[in-house]
Amino acid sequence: MQLNKQYLPMYSGTSVKPMSEKHEKPPIHLKMKVGDIEFEIDCREDQVKEVVEKVLSSVTDYASRPVAVEGRTPSLGRAETCRGVIEKLWRDKWFAQPRTLDDVHKEMTRIGFHYDRTAVAHVLLDLVRDGLLTREGKPRRYSYAQKRPPNIS
Numbered sequence: 001m002q003l004n005k006q007y008l009p010m011y012s013g014t015s016v017k018p019m020s021e022k023h024e025k026p027p028i029h030l031k032m033k034v035g036d037i038e039f040e041i042d043c044r045e046d047q048v049k050e051v052v053e054k055v056l057s058s059v060t061d062y063a064s065r066p067v068a069v070e071g072r073t074p075s076l077g078r079a080e081t082c083r084g085v086i087e088k089l090w091r092d093k094w095f096a097q098p099r100t101l102d103d104v105h106k107e108m109t110r111i112g113f114h115y116d117r118t119a120v121a122h123v124l125l126d127l128v129r130d131g132l133l134t135r136e137g138k139p140r141r142y143s144y145a146q147k148r149p150p151n152i153s
């Protein structure tokens with residue numbers, strides 16, 4: 001195809017890029033949230049997959065590291081149920097002094113176990129029935145104490 005010479009002056013002073021040359025695209029801006037971690041990415045379209053993979057790899061690596069929190073009592077090991085946590089307190093002779101439901105609930109929360117107060121109350125009643133704890137006082141104001149010491153192994 002030939003260009004008509006009468007139209008050429010119209011294009012003088014402008015640069016015409018060949019069709020094979022790609023046009024520069026604006027950068028892409030991404031905002032992502034993975035768990036509690038938020039991040040933003042600015043990159044070219046052809047870099048998105050690689051950059052996101054690197055970020056996710058870093059987030060996964062970061063999330064897999066243990067986090068040490070100061071002022072926190074170490075975990076009680078395998079005591080994961082409400083009863084297991086309270087039995088662990090009993091084995092540690094925490095009930096050597098009489099404790100109220102509120103005391104027990106606050107201690108469990110302090111060491112990282114967040115159970116409903118009614119669940120804690122039910123477990124305390126079960127431990128009284130099982131003979132591990134004794135209960136004194138009036139309803140809704142009971143105090144729980146160690147009835148017998150834990151078996152020493």
